[in-house]
Amino acid sequence: MTTRTDDADGLVDFERLLAASVGEALRTQQWSGLLAWMQNHVQQFAPSGSQLGRDPGLRAAFSFAFARTVWNVTPLPRNKFRPEPLPEPGRNEPCPCGSGLKFKQCCQRAPALGGITSVLVWPLVLQALSGQTRQEALASRHLSREALLQFVATELDAGHALLAAELLEPHFNAPLRAQDEVAAAMLNTLCNALEKGRGGKRRKLALLDRISKLPQRSPLRSEAWQRLACIRMDDNKGELAWQAFQQAQRDDPGNELLGMLEVQLLMGDGRLAEARDRARFHAAALRRRGGSEDLELAGFYAQLSQDPVRAMADVSLRNDGAPGRRLAACIDQLEHRPLPRYRLVAESASEPEGGNTLADRLRQMGVAEEQIADSVRKLEEQIGNFPEAPEPEEPPLDSQVLRPPAKIAALYGAWRKVFKLDKPFSVQPLPFDDGSIWRPQDEAGWSTFLEAHPEAFDSLDVLDDLAAAVALHPQADQLGVLERLAAPLLQRAAAIIDDALAGVDDARLLWIVTGNRPALRSLVRLLAMEQARGGGKQALALGENVLRLNPLDNHGMRYTLAEDYLAGGDVNACLRITSAFPDDPAPELRFNEALALFRLGRGKSAVDALRRADDMSPRVAAFLLPGRVRKPKLSDMGVSLDGDDRAWLYRDAMRDVWKGSPGALEWAKRVLIGGG
Secondary structure, X not given: OEEEHXXXXXXXXXXXXXXXXXXXXXXXXXXXXXXHHHHHHHHHXXXXXXXXXXXXXXXXXXXXXXXXXXXXXXXXXXXXXXXXXOOOOOOOOEOOOOOOOEHHHOHHHOOXXXXXXXXXXXXXXXXXXXXXXXXXXXXXXXXXXXXXHHHHHHHHHOOOHHHHHHHHHHHHOOOOOOOOHHHXXXXXXXXXXXXXXXXXXXXXXXXXXXXXXXXXXXHHHHHHHHXXXXXXXXXXXXXXXXXXXXXXXXXXXXXXXXXXXXXHHHHHOOOHHHHHHHHHHHHHHHHHHOOHHHHHHHHHHHHHHHOHHHHHHHHHHOOOOXXXXXXXXXXXXXXXXXXXXXXXXXXXXXXXXXXXXXXXXXXXXXXXXXXXXXXXXXXXXXXXXXXXXXXXXXXXXXXXXXEOXXXXXXXXXXXXXXXXXXXXXXXXXXXXXXXXHHOHHHHHHHHHHHHHXXXXXXXXXXXXXXXXXXXXXXXXXXXXXXXXXXHHHHHHHXXXXXXHHOOOOOXXXXXXXXXXXXXXXXXXXXXXXXXXXXXXXXXXXXXXXXXXXXXXXXXXXXXXXXXXXXXXXXXXXXXXXXXHOOOOOXXXXXXXXXXXXXXXXXXXXXXXXXXXXXXXXXXXXXXXXXXXXXXXXXXXXXXXXXOHHHHHHHHHHHXXXXXXXXXXXXXHHHHHOOOO
């Protein structure tokens, strides 16, 4: 009878016993020492109630079988990292276990253990060794690439990216030793390691470029093209990503994982229906093959065919302890949770039940929690010294505030004690934070709170906080994670707002009223997600709603709306936007106003508007009008009002619209260059 490793796992904690027995084999480097250790310690690795603890005969037989299997495949330092397999005893020879009985009367009947191979043992050997001995083991010609790959993957999971890269990079120096499936897996792991180190992105791109230019088709070259496809997809270079995918297909047409990449590319393009169809196709193909690994992958394709966004996100959230897993479980319970009833009240009526103290306002403005008390003290001193303010010549716009139910308002104070992430400052999308909210001890605190208080999801403030946390999630850039975690939160916030404003045509939720910021920020974030999906009518409606609620437009909705109206052919709607902000000097607005007037045939007004726009932003025309222009270097710190960077961004967004307006570019050249 052969006992496989999964059978042994029912008798003992297999992984712990294997690691410990390999360590003991390396320590003693003697068969007798390993066997004696196994006979004395194996019961410590048996779970409570295991048959191994109740049956001495089974325990003795298992100890011999396990020790012998491990010994036969463990590379020994004293033997130049080669094993010393035990010879098969004769039936009438003394049993190697030391019982004094003949082998046929003793351990010949012990079960053999399958599945413990050198590939499984070598990584444990490397983990147990250190210093010069480990270096000698790594240099041994007996270390297979498969075993090295397993060891490196373990080290990478433990955070040792530098070591992982150092061990794998030499395998890709010229001349290459191999270009097979193992080499492809090593390249994939090396890229993962390089991504985690300083300068690793540049080194990774150089490596992939070199591998992709190899002269022969191979699984290795296919892996390089697959990686390049993912990089290009992340860089929004869809056409180049598909070209890389097609090259990967040609290089390794039998690669089952190419179907996964195809589905990812379709999702990245927003082609969800096609993604579902291809997932069904790949699932059916794998089921026809019928292997256990094929069936497991086919099951995942089946999930993709039902809900591709959720399936891809759950890959990132699958493991126990994965950041966001508990939040996802809470979100899954929201589908049938009723909406809370917020009330729309005048701003002056929001005190004190609305929680709009000076400290609350500073918190909503993004002031760090530890600075609030001192800031309140200083502000109160300054306010006390202010002279009485004169009446303004023009009264400010009236504003309302959405007031939550009293229990929800009270709950938020308890929430802030466990959720230690500041609000974003002003209109910034993210807090000035390093994402420590996802440290295991911090996440455990606020996740436990949410599990105990599902009514927290009735709070616009809590939904705002969670959306900020999700944006800082360590895997926020992975396909589907934001959709899985942020979209339901923002959609719930939008539903709460819509419910509260139902039937109210003139609601005003001004940004300058800090109590409105969680609601407005949620709508703006939802708009950003809709734009990332490709925009369309829903994005346009969201932008119009935000501008209607906050006509002072702190978030710059006017720029996006004017561009969308022009691109969609609604020039009158564009002019309604531009005329509402006549003094705004931004080129996005002023040049769009000129184009809208030109398309309406209002010649003199169009010329006047174009010249005024050029006077305000003279660099725009230099980038907009030529057929080709060099892209300037763009800063991560923002754009200047009238610099090359902003002029380029306007060209990038709107030149196709100008080009698609017959005669517009020629007219602009005559007006601004030829004096027409």
